[in-house]
Amino acid sequence: MNPLTIGVLGSGKGSNCGAILEAIADGRLAETRVGAVISDVPDAGILALARQHKVPARHLPPGKFKTKLEPHCEEQLVALLQKHGVELVVLAGYMRLLKEPMLAAFPRRILNIHPSLLPKYPGLQAWKQALDAGERQAGCTVHLVDGGMDTGEILAQATVPVLAHDTPETLHARIQAAEHELYPQVVGWFASGRVR
Numbered sequence: 001m002n003p004l005t006i007g008v009l010g011s012g013k014g015s016n017c018g019a020i021l022e023a024i025a026d027g028r029l030a031e032t033r034v035g036a037v038i039s040d041v042p043d044a045g046i047l048a049l050a051r052q053h054k055v056p057a058r059h060l061p062p063g064k065f066k067t068k069l070e071p072h073c074e075e076q077l078v079a080l081l082q083k084h085g086v087e088l089v090v091l092a093g094y095m096r097l098l099k100e101p102m103l104a105a106f107p108r109r110i111l112n113i114h115p116s117l118l119p120k121y122p123g124l125q126a127w128k129q130a131l132d133a134g135e136r137q138a139g140c141t142v143h144l145v146d147g148g149m150d151t152g153e154i155l156a157q158a159t160v161p162v163l164a165h166d167t168p169e170t171l172h173a174r175i176q177a178a179e180h181e182l183y184p185q186v187v188g189w190f191a192s193g194r195v196r
């Protein structure tokens with residue numbers, strides 16, 4: 001079987017991308033390769049991480065908008081992913097909404113990970129929203145991407161406890177540790193054909 005080629009998009013430090021690259025390297029995530037890592041932020045940590053792992057790392061300028069790509073930039077993103085043979089797009093801290101060019105090019109083939117138990121707490125700093133609301137449980141969600149913010153079909157969730165003395169930082173760290181387990185697992189479901 002040919003390995004599944006994934007493309008990772010991120011705007012930040014890239015710890016989830018790192019977890020996926022490590023899972024591939026140590027054999028937990030078999031039959032998967034990272035074809036390219038692409039960022040809208042020129043100096044994002046995720047690009048440096050990709051280079052360390054000898055994966056093609058590309059900065060793709062987003063255009064004039066703050067929360068989405070300019071349509072011609074999104075067309076360039078599609079073309080770049082296709083050039084690298086990407087079959088599954090993995091959003092890992094990518095801070096822009098994707099629209100029709102990407103959704104049409106990769107139907108049910110774009111994943112996102114979000115640091116809450118969706119549908120609760122979409123949007124920014126979801127862990128802080130959960131803490132402020134007095135939740136006793138928090139967690140993370142992997143979902144298919146649609147045109148909305150953190151709204152697509154849910155594929156998997158992992159829960160973590162909210163502890164009595166948690167700060168936003170300690171809770172966020174616990175959620176991220178869960179993300180680093182869950183995301184490689186779900187990518188593995190696609191690689192093995194368990195999710196179609």
Ligand code: GRF
Binds near residue numbers: 092114140
């Ligand atoms: C993660 O917490 C993810 O849930 C959210 O963005 C963050 C990205 O972190 N969508 P990293 O860049 O993977 O460290």
